[in-house]
Amino acid sequence: MKQRSFQHISIIIPVLNEETHIGSLLQHLKAQSLNFVKEIIVVDGGSSDNTVTVALNHGVSVLHSNKGRAKQMNFGAKHATGEVLYFLHADTFPPRNFDKRIAEAVQNGLEAGCFRMKFDHKSRFLRFFSWFSRINYRICRGGDQSLFITAKLFEEASGFNEEYVIYEDNEFIGRLYKMTVFTILPQHVRTSARKYEKMGLVKLQYHFGIIHLKNFLGAGPEQLYQYYRRNIL
Structure with a gap:
C-alpha cells in the first residue's frame, strides 16, 4: 500500500443526554492520546440535561444539530478540519495512544478501520460476542468499535445515510468494505454494557x-x- 504523510485527526462524538459519560470520555481522550488529535467535536442532538455544559467545560467544540446519530455525525464531519475523522460513541473509551495507532494505519495507506471491542462487563456471554470484533467481516462490525476514516474517503462515500435512525454505522461500514481495504486494529476499545x-x-x-x-x-x-x-x- 502507498505510504502517506501523517494527517491530523478530528474526533467526532454524537451525543444526546450523555452528561453521565461525556466528561469521563473527554478526560480519557486527552489522557490517552499523544499529539495527533487536532480537535474534538461534540455534536449535540438536543440534550435536555447538562451534556453541553459538561463538554464546554472540558474545552472542546460543541455543535448543535438535528437529532439523529447519522445527521449529527455528518454535521460534525462537515465542520471538521482534520484530514482523518474518528467517530466515537459517548460511552466508548479508546485504547492508550489510540491516535498514534490510527496515524500509523493511515501512514501505511489504510483509509478506514476500527478497533476491536470489549464490554465493561464481566459476563462471559458478552465476552463471547465481543470476541468476534477481531474478525474482519462486515457482519462483525458496529459503531461501538469506533470508526476512523480519511476525510477524502468519507466525502467519496457521501457519509452516513441519514435515512437510518438506527444501524447507520453498519450500513456505512458495509459500503466502505466495497470501496477500500477495511482494517481492524488489534487494540481494544471499552464500551458500556448499560x-x-x-x-x-x-x-x-x-x-x-x-x-x-x-x-x-x-x-x-x-x-x-x-x-x-x-x-x-
Missing part, C-alpha cells in the same frame, strides 16, 4: 441479531427502526 444491563443480556443480543437478519434479507431503514422501536426502545 443497554444490556437494562434489558437483559440474551434478550438484547437476540433483538440485535434479528435486526442484522432483517437487514440481510433486504429490510430498509424504516423497517429496522420500527422493529427497534417495538422491541428495544
Whole structure:
C-alpha cells in the first residue's frame, strides 16, 4: 500500500443526554492520546440535561444539530478540519495512544478501520460476542468499535445515510468494505454494557441479531427502526 504523510485527526462524538459519560470520555481522550488529535467535536442532538455544559467545560467544540446519530455525525464531519475523522460513541473509551495507532494505519495507506471491542462487563456471554470484533467481516462490525476514516474517503462515500435512525454505522461500514481495504486494529476499545444491563443480556443480543437478519434479507431503514422501536426502545 502507498505510504502517506501523517494527517491530523478530528474526533467526532454524537451525543444526546450523555452528561453521565461525556466528561469521563473527554478526560480519557486527552489522557490517552499523544499529539495527533487536532480537535474534538461534540455534536449535540438536543440534550435536555447538562451534556453541553459538561463538554464546554472540558474545552472542546460543541455543535448543535438535528437529532439523529447519522445527521449529527455528518454535521460534525462537515465542520471538521482534520484530514482523518474518528467517530466515537459517548460511552466508548479508546485504547492508550489510540491516535498514534490510527496515524500509523493511515501512514501505511489504510483509509478506514476500527478497533476491536470489549464490554465493561464481566459476563462471559458478552465476552463471547465481543470476541468476534477481531474478525474482519462486515457482519462483525458496529459503531461501538469506533470508526476512523480519511476525510477524502468519507466525502467519496457521501457519509452516513441519514435515512437510518438506527444501524447507520453498519450500513456505512458495509459500503466502505466495497470501496477500500477495511482494517481492524488489534487494540481494544471499552464500551458500556448499560443497554444490556437494562434489558437483559440474551434478550438484547437476540433483538440485535434479528435486526442484522432483517437487514440481510433486504429490510430498509424504516423497517429496522420500527422493529427497534417495538422491541428495544
